[in-house]
Amino acid sequence: MKRTMLLTLAAVLAVPMITISTAQAQPTMEDRASAYRLGAFRMIGWHLGPIGAMAKGEMPFDAEKAKLNADAIAALAQFPKNGFIDGSSSNEIKTRALPAIWERRDEFDKMMNDFESAAAGLAAAAASGSMDDIKPALGKLGSSCKECHKAFRAKKN
Numbered sequence: 001m002k003r004t005m006l007l008t009l010a011a012v013l014a015v016p017m018i019t020i021s022t023a024q025a026q027p028t029m030e031d032r033a034s035a036y037r038l039g040a041f042r043m044i045g046w047h048l049g050p051i052g053a054m055a056k057g058e059m060p061f062d063a064e065k066a067k068l069n070a071d072a073i074a075a076l077a078q079f080p081k082n083g084f085i086d087g088s089s090s091n092e093i094k095t096r097a098l099p100a101i102w103e104r105r106d107e108f109d110k111m112m113n114d115f116e117s118a119a120a121g122l123a124a125a126a127a128s129g130s131m132d133d134i135k136p137a138l139g140k141l142g143s144s145c146k147e148c149h150k151a152f153r154a155k156k157n
């Protein structure tokens with residue numbers, strides 16, 4: 001009886017200890033880099049949503065709202081590239097960033113630059129306040145996302 005109680009006590013005490021050791025396991029720099037770039041892309045995706053919906057007529061066109069979101073995208077577009085540090089490909093950590101990024105870095109960097117230009121182009125188009133200007137700029141930006149994902153992002157985790 002006494003022995004059982006001691007074992008139970010040991011089990012209860014062990015739980016917080018396990019919790020503490022898990023909390024102390026720090027993510028690596030590479031894991032954090034992936035979280036950083038995912039965060040940046042998800043923020044960009046968030047701001048793209050309303051503009052896409054307006055372009056498709058699913059949301060009434062609001063020039064001011066379109067501009068605010070396009071400006072956010074243009075500002076955020078400069079961030080993802082910082083997260084593609086060495087050692088953070090899908091061969092090394094849990095991520096969808098293909099090793100091809102590091103094997104064909106020039107091509108990747110060029111696509112990233114084109115993407116930033118396209119984001120700036122969308123912001124300029126949105127500043128005009130006309131959906132006729134926004135649509136082609138949005139199309140250009142969308143192609144830059146697709147092109148890079150096709151070449152450099154794994155289909156699924």
Ligand code: HEC
Binds near residue numbers: 041045095097142
């Ligand atoms: C130059 C390359 C490149 C461009 C341009 C690019 N992406 Fe990505 N994107 C990636 C890569 C690589 C990943 C995977 C990152 C990872 O898993 O660590 C990714 C991931 C994402 C994710 C995260 C998905 C998830 O798992 O939650 C979103 C959302 C996303 N991209 C949206 C976009 C949008 C929207 C655009 C265009 C406006 C865009 N991306 C442009 C390369 C790119």
